[in-house]
Amino acid sequence: xxxxxxxxxxxxxxxxxxxxxxxxxxxxxxxxxxxxxxxxxxxxxxxxxxxxxxxxxxxxxxxxxxxxxxxxxxxxxxxxxxxxxxxxxxxxxxxxxxxxxxxxxxxxxxxxxxxxxxxxxxxxxxxxxxxxxxxxxxxxxxxxxxxxxxxxxxxxxxxxxxxxxxxxxxxxxxxxxxx
Amino acid sequence: xxxxxxxxxxxxxxxxxxxxxxxxxxxxxxxxxxxxxxxxxxxxxxxxxxxxxxxxxxxxxxxxxxxxxxxxxxxxxxxxxxxxxxxxxxxxxxxxxxxxxxxxxxxxxxxxxxxxxxxxxxxxxxxxxxxxxxxxxxxxxxxxxxxxxxxxxxxxxxxxxxxxxxxxxxxxxxxxxxxxxxxxxxxxxxxxxxxxxxxxxxxxxxxxxxx
Numbered sequence: 001x002x003x004x005x006x007x008x009x010x011x012x013x014x015x016x017x018x019x020x021x022x023x024x025x026x027x028x029x030x031x032x033x034x035x036x037x038x039x040x041x042x043x044x045x046x047x048x049x050x051x052x053x054x055x056x057x058x059x060x061x062x063x064x065x066x067x068x069x070x071x072x073x074x075x076x077x078x079x080x081x082x083x084x085x086x087x088x089x090x091x092x093x094x095x096x097x098x099x100x101x102x103x104x105x106x107x108x109x110x111x112x113x114x115x116x117x118x119x120x121x122x123x124x125x126x127x128x129x130x131x132x133x134x135x136x137x138x139x140x141x142x143x144x145x146x147x148x149x150x151x152x153x154x155x156x157x158x159x160x161x162x163x164x165x166x167x168x169x170x171x172x173x174x175x176x177x178x179x
Numbered sequence: 180x181x182x183x184x185x186x187x188x189x190x191x192x193x194x195x196x197x198x199x200x201x202x203x204x205x206x207x208x209x210x211x212x213x214x215x216x217x218x219x220x221x222x223x224x225x226x227x228x229x230x231x232x233x234x235x236x237x238x239x240x241x242x243x244x245x246x247x248x249x250x251x252x253x254x255x256x257x258x259x260x261x262x263x264x265x266x267x268x269x270x271x272x273x274x275x276x277x278x279x280x281x282x283x284x285x286x287x288x289x290x291x292x293x294x295x296x297x298x299x300x301x302x303x304x305x306x307x308x309x310x311x312x313x314x315x316x317x318x319x320x321x322x323x324x325x326x327x328x329x330x331x332x333x334x335x336x337x338x339x340x341x342x343x344x345x346x347x348x349x350x351x352x353x354x355x356x357x358x359x360x361x362x363x364x365x366x367x368x369x370x371x372x373x374x375x376x377x378x379x380x381x382x383x384x385x386x387x388x389x390x
């Protein structure tokens with residue numbers, strides 16, 4: 001382990017001198033180092049990959065602040081943590097922006113959403129144009145007849161999140177079909 | 180080849196020799212030297228208070244000036260450390276200004292208690308705040324300009340220490356220039372505005388030190 005740590009510092013020193021091979025090896029080693037850290041904190045693999053790319057770019061931009069005389073790992077982790085916080089802040093503020101008022105949701109849940117004069121088949125073309133998650137939820141609920149609870153269990157979400165996603169999908173569909 | 184491999188290849192092909200930035204101690208010494216030079220120039224232009232020699236015999240005045248100097252030194256070193264993503268792995272030193280500010284408050288409270296009978300309040304008031312603001316603008320702009328070249332992972336805190344450093348210069352200049360013995364005036368129109376403006380550095384840092 002000590003050798004590996006030493007080698008990261010050596011690789012960074014060589015990178016600062018302009019050694020392309022050392023830099024590629026350092027970035028690969030950093031990716032291996034940080035992936036478990038990010039995987040523990042994020043749910044989806046694509047999120048981990050996106051954030052990993054941002055972190056590598058940040059390491060590239062900030063490499064002049066590393067002199068090779070102090071341990072590399074705390075420096076890299078500090079950048080990773082900073083970018084992770086940025087990512088989570090953006091994610092949650094986005095969630096808040098798109099949050100649905102519970103009163104509005106309550107009214108809608110009383111509506112007979114499964115008994116419509118319109119059949120699922122007649123609007124399946126529009127459903128498929130929805131984001132993948134919403135389309136899957138509507139397909140499972142209205143084509144295959146699952147309840148929101150069953151859909152939640154099937155796709156690994158909680159029940160209220162399924163209802164919210166379905167509600168958003170109904171809203172979009174209503175707007176599109178009324179046009 | 181996945182996206183990360185492609186990115187690693189692109190970044191490594193672009194890499195060129197880079198000169199690491201100076202050590203934070205050297206960096207803060209440079210900032211302190213610049214601050215000292217600026218303070219001397221400001222005092223040469225404005226002149227020092229005529230009773231400075233007399234004031235230097237008062238222990239609480241000397242303690243206050245010493246604390247202002249300590250604030251300058253600690254905020255400069257803290258701002259330098261906070262400019263590095265990992266605080267140059269000297270976290271305790273980066274938060275040293277908090278302790279110095281606590282001591283400063285203690286010194287001011289003692290000076291206030293020792294101000295008996297209280298010195299008369301001067302006729303002016305907010306002009307002192309404006310003077311500190313005027314003197315501090317250039318150092319604020321300069322330090323933010325320099326810090327933007329770094330990569331702070333604590334932009335709000337970096338902004339606060341940078342603004343406190345710059346306003347420390349202004350506050351020190353005014354204490355050496357203005358003939359005023361009222362500690363109440365100094366608290367109300369020198370130090371409280373300085374701390375309030377310092378807190379605005381939190382906002383400024385978050386906007387100017389993002390990278």
